[in-house]
Amino acid sequence: MTRLLIVDDSALMRRLLTQIFSAAGDFEIATARDGNEAIGQLTAFAPDVVTLDVHMPGMDGLTVLDRIMVERPCPVVMVSSLTEDGAEETLEAMALGAVDFFPKPRGAVSLAIAEVAPELVETVRGAAKARISRALRLTDKVRFRAGAAEGLARAKAPVRPRRAAPRPVAPRQTGPVADRDETDGSPSPDAVPAERLILIGISTGGPPALDVLLEALPAQFPAAILIAQHMPASFTGPLARRLDRLCALPVSEVTAATPLLAGHVYIGRGDADLIVSKRGGALVVLPAPSSPDHHWHPSADRLVQSAMAHVEPQALTGVLMTGMGADGAKAMTALRQAGGYTIAEAAETAVIWGMPGALVAAGGAAIILPRERIAASLVKRVRQ
Structure with a gap:
């Protein structure tokens, strides 16, 4: 049995997801209604995989994900909205360590969720088999363990994970592989058609x-x-x-x-x-x-x-x-x-x-x- 933790502030969504995964027959399920409950379940339930809502009051999904990846890494599937803002947050979540994502249905959730249930189950089953790199967030893990040894990890105030600073990239050049023209976004006159x-x-x-x-x-x-x-x-x-x-x-x-x-x-x-x-x-x-x-x-x-x-x-x-x-x-x-x-x-x-x-x-x-x-x-x- 795969131990699944469902984290969502909506009681309806928790109930629907529980029904879907219970019917699948190969999941042992626990739920959490907010970030603090989710963090507590990491030790109490020890999930193999987590479905995590992005938007929750208090400790939001990105903050919960940050804690999971540092304190007890396991595969996480983000449940996000099909909007541009939802996409940006999901990409940030994947940079923090989430394995996959699943778009939250639009409209009448109780009807729409049934239509995507097979795909959702397939996604979570696949995520449960994912390899979580031991090197992922290694520096943060070391700091957490050192803090835990000193009793500092018991602080309950949620802290929003900091976005990674933009990494420097090589300046774009013109010539054989010219960038877009600075004036109107069209290809530079020096751009070369691809042969490979x-x-x-x-x-x-x-x-x-x-x-x-x-x-x-x-x-x-x-x-x-x-x-x-x-x-x-x-x-x-x-x-x-x-x-x-x-x-x-x-x-x-x-x-x-x-x-x-x-x-x-x-x-x-x-x-x-x-x-x-x-x-x-x-x-x-x-x-x-x-x-x-x-x-x-x-x-x-x-x-x-x-x-x-x-x-x-x-x-x-x-x-x-x-x-x-x-x-x-x-x-x-x-x-x-x-x-x-x-x-x-x-x-x-x-x-x-x-x-x-x-x-x-x-x-x-x-x-x-x-x-x-x-x-x-x-x-x-x-x-x-």
Whole structure:
């Protein structure tokens, strides 16, 4: 049995979630109505996984998450609203250590929650299997344990976790991989059409993994990077803007047909698919209605298949990173067999080794690397 702690200030939501997970048959359930109760249950109940509401009075969800990750780390699924503010808070939660998130239904909750119940159960089951890095928040953990030894950890006043200070990035440059023009946001006249493409498929645990990967890439990167991150449409725009602030490369969400430029990063719009095509002889990337043939969207399999239809396999590199399921494994295996190059994230750094593990099992991974070494491998590959 999986020990699940449900944290939500709404009595109705706690009751509905309890009913859903009780019916699933493989959960032992405890609930908490606020942050203080949740912190107490960490020791009393010792959950294997937590569902955590973002907005609660007093100690809010981000503060509770901060305490969990420092005091007793375990997989946490954030339950957040499908709004831009909700997306920003969810991305912050994932930076603090949350494994996954689930959008809170709109409208009549008692009716809408039943429709998404199977997906919610699947998400929480997957999260319960997630790998929580021992190095996560290590400095904070050491400080907490030292404070506990001195009796300081018993202070009950909630403290809002501080947002991480913006990390410095290399200045963007013009030239072979020029940034957007400063005046109107259009591509610089010096921008170079992409001839090499990096195709990334990623899901559960993706945003922090993308932080690590993209921050390590230099401003002068001679390929375009296309990312299929499984997310709702309201989340991918804020994700692109966040990554754009962190990285030396310009990052944008694909909302219309867009020319592919070297040194640019393109995030697929959520709830749609991301495909490569040609217009006027030039490569473009565009959103497409989600295909019913694929379970997750944006689909990594469909992204790779579309790229292979327009680009020589030798100019394509597929990267499959943390996530549940097997999206991307079939297409990237075909890519390797056709002469392309493929990288699977190693189990030791993947939050869930589902997607990259499926690629390895299919014999489709040319190399297996921990996430912190993938950027260096890509730089080496595109400069050969």
